[in-house]
Amino acid sequence: MSERYSRQEIFAPIGAEGQEKIRNKHVLIVGAGALGTGSAEALVRAGIGKLTIVDRDYVEWSNLQRQQLYIEKDAQNRIPKAVAAKERLLQVNSEVDIQAHIMDVSVGEIEELVKGVHLIIDATDNFDIRLLLNDASQKYTIPWIYGSCVGSYGISYTIIPGKTPCLNCLLESVPLGGLTCDTAGIISPTVQMVVAYQVTEALKILVEDFDSLLRKLQSFDLWKNQQTAIDVQSLKKDSCPSCGTVRTYPYLDFSNQTKTAILCGRESVQIRPSVQAERNLDELASMLAHQGKVDQNPFLLSFTIDEKRMVIFKDGRVFVHGTKDVSEAKTLYHRYLG
Amino acid sequence: MELLINNDKIKIPDEIGNVSVLLEHFQLDKHIVIVEVNGVILDKTNHRDTRLSDGDKIEIVHFVGGG
Incomplete structure (x- = not known):
């Protein structure tokens, strides 16, 4: 028994055999915000063999209240979350193979990312x-x-292809609007509770103890002292285009993807150019220096003009801060970046 | 009438006669929700037709997007 994982191996449902399984598994975490940093730290401490973590954003001061891998200097220097997360995760456990990508995940990216992932x-x-x-x-x-x-409310569900209903069966359509961290705020225990459910389910899957999975749509409100779980197995639909008998995988069709997105928790819009091309940040900096205030690090460039701020990533993506209006954001984008 | 909603006994006005109005009452009508009444999950199209009676056991889970 290894000293490092001894307490986890003593836990009977995992044991030394389960620990070895965990060591041979590869998990992909999409997003390195509150939930992503929580799950990543837990799995890295638990001795996962390989972890891939992807995020499109960079660290800001408002993240530090709940995004547990980040520290003040990350916010000061606007370090991309993937970079800051990897640095901290390797300090926690240098034995784990950690792949971190600064990336906005869309159709092309996801098909690459899932290769070899358990x-x-x-x-x-x-x-x-x-x-x-x-x-x-x-x-x-x-x-x-x-x-x-959101707020003090959390929800989680484990989807096992071929066994459980999928998210498309449960939702039937894409939810529009609703509460976000922007409008309702968030307290860190809510994050930790969702992470606790997700990581526990993850450990069960990693040690292949599928019989122990929760199999219910779980929700709770920590402030209102409520907890509920619904067995949603009956919602699995043979007619579902994602998991049914005739599958079109509609959301893997690029034409169904949004190219702009309003970012949760901030007055910001992300714009993703339809053609991917790397930007030369040095050239851009000298070009924009006459128009407004320019700050730069190796990963991104921040450009402030009047009340608005644009952050341009090397991969061509742009965040427009100070607006939630997509068309206004696009106007600014085209005004300064062509 | 009194309903058992997510394991809490909650008194609601009697004029809330069906699940659809109940969701409006809790400001959940704009959310995507899954509702179970007395152990049976409702089809989303049946919320307005599902009458409520005193003592019904109701579970409501709504989807949120943050993370």
């Missing part, structure tokens, strides 16, 4: 990407664990 953990903040994960999970027969939270 489990996907959802730590995203919108349903466009969750339905994309859901279709990829079904197409490649990889389980995934949905998790989400």
Whole structure:
């Protein structure tokens, strides 16, 4: 028995055999915000063999209240979350193979990311990407664990292809609007509770103890002292285009993907160019220096003009801060970046 | 009438006659929800037709997007 994982091996449902299984598994975490940092730290401490973590964003001061892998200097320097997360995770456990990508996950990316992965953990903040994960999970027969939270309310569900209903069966359509961290806030225990459900389910899957899975749609409200779970097995639909008998995987079709997204928790819009091309940040910096205030690090460039701020990533994506209006954001984008 | 909603006894006005109005009452009508009444999950199209009676056991889970 290894000293490092001894307490986990003493836990009978895992044991030394389970620990060895965990060591041989590869988990993909999509999103390195509150849920993603929580799950990543837990799995890395638990001795996962390989962890891939992806995120499109960078660390800001408002993240530090609940996103447990980040520290003040990450916010000061606007370090991409994938980079800051990897640095901290390797300090926690240098034995884990950690792959971190600064990336906005869409159709092309997800098909690459899921290769060789045993489990996907959802730590995203919108349903466009969750339905994309859901279709990829079904197409490649990889389980995934949905998790989400707002305020003091959280929800989670484990989707096993071929066994349980999928997210598309449960939702039937893409939810529009609703509460976000922007409008309702979030307290860290809510995050930790969802992470606890997701990571426990993950450990069961990793040690292949499928009989112990929760198999219910679990929700709770920590402030209102409520907890409920619904057995949703009867909602599995043979007619579902994602997991039914005739599958089209609609969310893996690029035309169904949004190219702009309003970011959860901030007055910001992300714009993703339809053609991917790397930006030369140095050139851009000298070009924009005459128009407004420019700050730069190796990964991104921040450009402030009047009340608005744009952050341009090397991969071409742009965040427009100071607006939730997609068309206004696009106007600014085209005004300064062509 | 008194309903058992997510394991809490909750008194609601009698004019809330069906599940659809109950969801409006809790401001959940704009959310995607899964509702179980007395152990049976409702089809989303049946919320308005599902009458409520005193003592019904109801579970409501709504989807949120944050993370």
